[in-house]
Amino acid sequence: MSSRNETFGRLLKIAINSIATYEGKTAPIIEEELAEQVGLAGSALQRYKSGYLPPEPRTIEVIAEASIRRGLFSREWLERFLHAARYPQTERLVEQLCPLGPARPRPPRVYENLPAPTYSQFVERKTAFAEVIEGLNKRSSAVIIVGLGGNGKTSLAREVAGFCLKAACSHGRKSKGY
Incomplete structure (x- = not known):
């Protein structure tokens, strides 16, 4: 049995990036946090991302739990991940982390x-x-701000973007046009 699985590495990268996106952190920070949880150096996760399988089931369990709880992955993703990791008790861990029942709602991304x-x-x-x-509320998805250099075009664009983000967050959804 080989100790490498490209699918495992790919799914691990996806999980780390998803957690980073949801938590507003960088992937290296998430890697360090996960490595610390299992008592490894962050470089060990780099090796796993290239497809090498962790020798300890505990490492797979920690990554799987973080992926489900923090990255908001589905039961199907977890089954694929555990299968790729050659985890010995897949059904038990799937039931523990993703019991059958009503799906939990995803929080909105900000x-x-x-x-x-x-x-x-x-x-x-x-x-x-x-x-x-x-202009943003019209059907076109782009607005061009034109003016002489130093007149605040970039500042205006940044403030409008901030306004749109706040409006989308306060309404719990994206507003029309942005």
Whole structure:
């Protein structure tokens, strides 16, 4: 029996990236957290991501639990992951982590990856701000902000994006146009 499985490595990468996305962290931070939970160096997870199988079932259990609880993966994903990992008690762990019953709702994703402002105070030009918002609410998905250099085009775009994110979060859904 080989100690490598490319599918395992691919599913592990997907899990780490999903957890990072949901928690707003980077993949290396998630890798360090998972490695710490099982008492390994972060470099060990790099090896597993390339397809090498962990020798200890406990490592697979910790990764599986984190993937389900923090990455919000499905029962089907967990079954594929455990099969690829050649985990000996797949059914028991699947039932423990994903009992059959009503599906739990996924929390809404919030994308707050806006760059930090490069200004200390935003001078809002209400007309320009309203025009950009109006443009976003139309059927076209892009708005072009035109002006001379140094007039605050980037600042306006950043503030509009922040406004749209806050509006989407407060309504619990994406608003029309953004």
